[in-house]
Structures are given as structure tokens and as C-alpha cells.
Amino acid sequence: AQSVTQPDIHITVSEGASLELRCNYSYGATPYLFWYVQSPGQGLQLLLKYFSGDTLVQGIKGFEAEFKRSQSSFNLRKPSVHWSDAAEYFCAVASSGAGSYQLTFGKGTKLSVIP
Amino acid sequence: NAGVMQNPRHLVRRRGQEARLRCSPMKGHSHVYWYRQLPEEGLKFMVYLQKENIIDESGMPKERFSAEFPKEGPSILRIQQVVRGDSAAYFCASSPRGTGVEKLFFGSGTQLSVL
Numbered sequence: 001a002q003s004v005t006q007p008d009i010h011i012t013v014s015e016g017a018s019l020e021l022r023c024n025y026s027y028g029a030t031p032y033l034f035w036y037v038q039s040p041g042q043g044l045q046l047l048l049k050y051f052s053g054d055t056l057v058q059g060i061k062g063f064e065a066e067f068k069r070s071q072s073s074f075n076l077r078k079p080s081v082h083w084s085d086a087a088e089y090f091c092a093v094a095s096s097g098a099g100s101y102q103l104t105f106g107k108g109t110k111l112s113v114i115p
Numbered sequence: 116n117a118g119v120m121q122n123p124r125h126l127v128r129r130r131g132q133e134a135r136l137r138c139s140p141m142k143g144h145s146h147v148y149w150y151r152q153l154p155e156e157g158l159k160f161m162v163y164l165q166k167e168n169i170i171d172e173s174g175m176p177k178e179r180f181s182a183e184f185p186k187e188g189p190s191i192l193r194i195q196q197v198v199r200g201d202s203a204a205y206f207c208a209s210s211p212r213g214t215g216v217e218k219l220f221f222g223s224g225t226q227l228s229v230l
Contacts, residue, residue: 004157042224044221090157092158100215101215102148103158103216105157
């Protein structure tokens with residue numbers, strides 16, 4: 001069964017500092033990988049996704065993530081954090097292939113931003 | 116083009132009552148998915164429906180929970196005789212036919228509180 005681990009429950013960074021959120025997955029084949037952001041009281045917004053091709057994926061709001069098969073990781077990065085980035089971030093995995101419909105989520109990393 | 120609409124946003128029920136959560140998919144989407152987010156947890160898949168058909172309910176608790184997606188109207192997640200452990204955020208997602216996770220959009224969720 002596939003699984004996702006987000007080792008950091010809570011991270012605090014200063015505004016303007018760089019950010020890296022870790023995500024490790026367990027899946028036998030090449031997975032589909034996703035990062036979502038959830039602001040308080042809001043639904044999930046897709047930041048970026050990896051299906052195939054270039055292992056460095058660009059997303060919205062200046063975020064990027066790199067798929068590293070050898071490390072089973074899909075870490076999310078941002079060079080300079082803004083106060084509005086404070087939210088909870090979820091990594092998710094799905095089986096690849098046409099018709100794949102079920103996402104498996106990590107428990108999330110809560111990001112706090114110090115002004 | 117409205118997104119995935121869920122209502123109510125907040126629902127308070129006493130133990131033993133019934134909870135009905137509604138989800139209207141995005142225009143043109145014929146597939147609906149329900150996920151549950153327990154406190155301090157990531158989202159967990161519950162059920163996948165097409166119009167008038169349950170495709171996969173492997174994540175649904177065996178008792179008290181049911182879901183439907185009728186030919187007309189929204190998808191409904193029904194929880195009978197609610198208990199405190201049902202308190203959670205319930206998210207609906209939708210996708211066009213045949214795309215699954217590749218084109219998945221989430222609603223803002225319904226926060227269910229059981230007193």
C-alpha cells in the first residue's frame with residue numbers, strides 16, 4: 001500500500017527566508033505526486049504536481065518541488081517566504097496510470113511565518 | 116465557472132442525530148470523491164461516485180455512513196446516528212470523466228461538530 005510521510009509537523013521561518021518542506025513516499029512504481037496548501041478554514045488548493053518528465057516542477061505562488069526517485073522524496077521549496085504563505089501543506093501520492101483516482105495524503109506540515 | 120460547492124460550511128449535530136453533507140461538482144464534472152480529515156490528520160479517501168453509481172466505497176466506515184450521487188442534484192454524504200468521533204472536516208472533490216487525479220478539484224469542506 002502506498003503511504004506518505006511528512007516528517008515535520010510544524011515549521012517556523014522568518015519572512016524572506018527560504019523554505020523546504022519534506023515529503024517521502026512509499027510506492028512500488030512511479031507515482032503521481034502532489035503538493036496542496038490549506039489555509040485556515042479553506043479547502044485544498046493545488047500548488048503543483050508531478051506526473052512524468054522533468055523532475056523539477058514549478059508551481060503557483062513561487063513554489064517548486066523536486067522528485068528524487070532514489071530517495072523516494074518530493075520536497076517542496078520556496079526561495080523567499082511571504083507572510084501569506086502561513087498555512088498547512090499536504091503532500092499526496094496516487095498510483096500512476098489512466099483512471100487513477102485515489103490520493104493518499106501525508107499528515108501535513110503547518111508553516112508559521114515570523115514577520 | 117463556479118468551483119466545487121459544499122454546504123453547509125459548518126454543521127453542528129448532537130449525538131444520535133443525522134448529518135447530511137452536500138457537494139455540487141464543478142460544471143462538466145461527472146465524478147465525485149469524498150475525503151475526511153480528522154484532527155491532526157491528513158485527508159483520508161472515503162468514497163468515489165459517478166452519477167447513480169458507487170465506484171469505490173472502500174474508505175467508508177461499514178456502518179452509519181452512506182453516499183449517493185443522483186442523476187439530478189448534488190452528491191450527498193449521509194451520516195446516521197452521529198457520534199463524537201465523526202467530528203471532522205469532510206471534503207468533496209470532483210473531476211471530469213476519465214481524468215481521475217489528473218484533474219481533481221476540491222471544495223472548501225464541511226466542518227462537522229458533534230456535541
